[in-house]
Amino acid sequence: MDSSDPSEITLDFNAAALLWDAYAAAFPARAAAAGEYTVETFGDSPALADELLALVLDGRKRATSSHVAEYVAEGEPLPRIGIHWIVCDGAGAPKAILRTTELRLGTFADADEAFAYDEGEDDRSLASWQREHRKFWERTAAARGGSWSEEDELVFERFEVVWPIG
Numbered sequence: 513m514d515s516s517d518p519s520e521i522t523l524d525f526n527a528a529a530l531l532w533d534a535y536a537a538a539f540p541a542r543a544a545a546a547g548e549y550t551v552e553t554f555g556d557s558p559a560l561a562d563e564l565l566a567l568v569l570d571g572r573k574r575a576t577s578s579h580v581a582e583y584v585a586e587g588e589p590l591p592r593i594g595i596h597w598i599v600c601d602g603a604g605a606p607k608a609i610l611r612t613t614e615l616r617l618g619t620f621a622d623a624d625e626a627f628a629y630d631e632g633e634d635d636r637s638l639a640s641w642q643r644e645h646r647k648f649w650e651r652t653a654a655a656r657g658g659s660w661s662e663e664d665e666l667v668f669e670r671f672e673v674v675w676p677i678g
Contacts, residue, residue, distance in 0.1 A: 521558055521604050523551050528598045528606040535609050535675040542674070549596040551606065556652050558602025564633070565601050568608060568673065573632030577623070579649050580665040585656050591615060591669055614670035620646070620662035627668055 528551045536543035554564035554576065567573035583590050591597075593615050598606045616622075620642070628641035646662075653660035 521553050521561060521600070521602060523553070523600050523604045524606060525551055528600070531598055531606045531609065531675070532596075538675070538677075543596075546594065546596045546611075549598055549609070551598045551600060553600045553602070553604075556648070556655070561600070561602040565599060565607055567632045568599065568610070573630075574672070575627055575630035575632070575668070575670045577627075577631065577645065577669065578667045579653065579660065580617070580667060581653065581656070581658060581660075583667075585658075590617075590667060596674070597671075608673050609675035610671040611674045612669055612671050616668045617665055618668060619664065619666060622666070623668065630670060 553561040634640040
């Protein structure tokens with residue numbers, strides 16, 4: 513999860529809207545129930561966004577975790593079950609629509625082997641998850657001018673890929 517390219521990713525919101533329209537045409541009831549969506553990337557660099565997206569697209573990654581302080585710093589609400597989000601690659605191009613299926617808040621110590629496995633990264637072990645996420649949250653907190661602690665509140669989120677199908 514190391515970042516070697518800290519450049520900003522410019523999200524393509526117009527292409528994301530087209531992807532959403534395709535999903536809404538195929539599943540009008542689901543799209544209407546969702547009401548809205550967010551457009552995001554994984555990670556904090558183009559390289560990491562591409563790496564993690566590839567894990568999603570090949571079916572290995574079905575969970576993610578985030579630092580509550582990131583939402584606060586950006587003035588964004590925490591995710592909720594049932595929300596849809598369009599995930600983009602490292603160039604900002606939308607590639608898939610995800611739907612949150614499970615959500616819980618906790619601290620670093622609340623991650624378990626099952627969650628680490630579902631995040632799908634590295635060797636999928638809890639030890640690897642802890643090592644890489646500790647580095648990631650320390651790096652991203654420092655980039656915001658803050659710090660990260662194992663006692664900080666985290667969001668543990670599971671999702672399904674709803675578009676494209678298969």
